[in-house]
Amino acid sequence: MTWNKFVLPLVLLCLWGLQEEAVQACSCLPKHPQQLYCNADVVIKAKVVGVMPGTQGGPPTKYDIKHITTFKGVKTVKLFVAIYTAPNSALCGVTLTKGTEYLLMGTLHSDDSLHVLSCDFNQPWDAVSVAQKNLLYRYREGCDCVIKSCSSFPCHMTTSKECLWTDFLPVKMGRRDQAQNFACIKNSKGFCAWYRGSEKGYPALKGHRMIWKTFVLPLVLLCLWGLQEEGAQACSCFPIHPQQLYCQTDVVVIRAKILGVMPGAQGKGRPTKYDIQHLTTFKGVKKLFAAIYTGPNSAACGVTLAKGAEYLLMGRLQSDGTLHVSLCDFYEPWDALSTTQKNLLSRYAEGCDCTIKSCFSFPCCMTGPSECLWTDFLPEKMGVGEQAQNFACIKSSNGCCAWCRGSVKNTQL
Incomplete structure (x- = not known):
């Protein structure tokens, strides 16, 4: 696991808005890609083929695009041929590179034009992880869930519809594992939990299904x-x-x-x-x-x-x-x-300095970076044993412990 130096979120928010000519800056509160997906009107994959710069007091910047795939939004025969953004970064405008393919999450205006801002999701397609690409087909299953940011301890879960997002804890800054590889998915009983996207080649539409059994006290x-x-x-x-x-x-x-x-x-x-x-x-x-x-x-x-x-x-x-x-x-x-549990036998020792903290009912609280919340015995999850069968609490070189999923590949033991 690679860990970058800690940068205060407040500093990030300030730096994002700095630019030479503008008096007013643009700042965005960090959001999980799934939150941006659920808030967006349209999510597409597109290639930028041209640009017409906008002006501060005039029209917005227009990017001509080749619309490749629609993941969410209007299912019209007509594809988008352009996307619009503010003329500069102070107004939350984005800069896209001609010839590059992007994953874009934007807002549909009343004139049916598609607009994207720096606070939306706009990443080069090649920079999106394989797991995240596959999760684009599952994000909608968790739009009723609440992704709750945790940037310092203690972190509290107060309802069964919450998923704790811990990518911005100081010891995890820069890794963004949950943002790049996980979605908060809701099951048929209304319980939300992190689900890891398939790492098989995109698209892997038949990902693993979560199985939920009857509750036993x-x-x-x-x-x-x-x-x-x-x-x-x-x-x-x-x-x-x-x-x-x-x-x-x-x-x-x-x-x-x-x-x-x-x-x-x-x-x-x-x-x-x-x-x-x-x-x-x-x-x-x-x-x-x-x-x-x-x-x-x-x-x-x-x-x-x-x-x-x-x-x-x-x-x-x-x-x-x-x-x-x-x-x-x-x-x-x-x-x-499970195959993952067999493979984890060679990794369990890496987390013997961690504390696995049982969570039987809400709220569940993490009080330090060396803890992993074990939620298999929450009422809605009884009988599944997902964390027991597939995860180990592993300690990084920085002393932070986190759940690590075992490999699903068969190994000779």
């Missing part, structure tokens, strides 16, 4: 985990992100195949023993384990593993050198893990 989950027929005492676990478990000092992370089982006995204090074929070590001691141990039943936080199945196991190393796993640890069939 965390409290109900905690109770059900402990239910079993014979135990008087139940086992309950507080939800924890897989990376948080990975980072705990006594945790060993391995991939293993279950070969056999020797049941334990609660009254005799004997744990259940699973014989394993140790396949891969992702974290921990450099030795091969031949067995893993767990409680004799679910009331004692014991887990049930299937013979012949391969698992990703995050267990705890005991003083006698044995490896134990419980219901409160991570144990998932290898084939049930």
Whole structure:
């Protein structure tokens, strides 16, 4: 991750308006491209083929264009042949280069002429990221959402329709990852969340769909985990992100195949023993384990593993050198893990100095740059596990932590 020097937004606003001849300056409050898209009357891709300069007291500057694609706006047979702007930067006029293709978001005037200003979006097409180009087909899905700027801590989310835009935090200035790669999308239940655009070649119209499952209260989950027929005492676990478990000092992370089982006995204090074929070590001691141990039943936080199945196991190393796993640890069939989660196993360690902060209800608050908000357990998102399955909280060289999506490419693990 590349980080530029911090420049105060106030200074930016002042500098944008400076020009030699004008008394009045033009200043624009930073906005996410999706906000500009939703506010624009027309969004097009066009090539500039000529220019007729305007004058301060007279007509606006006219750019002759070749209209290539319409992403939003009028669907008329007639294409735009020109776009207009103010005659200079003090009046928020833009300067476009002849022969260059642009993505333009403008306002349609009563005479059907299209106008664009420096406060609108006007970027050379080649400077727009592949993800952003593909998101042009999805921006409209989030026009009912609220993109809330966060330029200093704490940052607050107050409703389920908000997405926190953190590109202007001091430690992130210049990177603009959310602006270039993400859209704030609304699901069928009215919940808004950041969605990463496809990085496949443009256009990728069949991007990933967000899947939303039925809401299950965390409290109900905690109770059900402990239910079993014979135990008087139940086992309950507080939800924890897989990376948080990975980072705990006594945790060993391995991939293993279950070969056999020797049941334990609660009254005799004997744990259940699973014989394993140790396949891969992702974290921990450099030795091969031949067995893993767990409680004799679910009331004692014991887990049930299937013979012949391969698992990703995050267990705890005991003083006698044995490896134990419980219901409160991570144990998932290898084939049930997402490709991104498998690839993130090699990156989890980069965020062990970060703090993953659980958000169960609004408002959610970030109090420092080393925090990542974990929102998988908000009511509208229960059962999806998007951040748990696909993201890690990674720390940059500047000490700022942010969610990083794992690669979707298959790698040999």
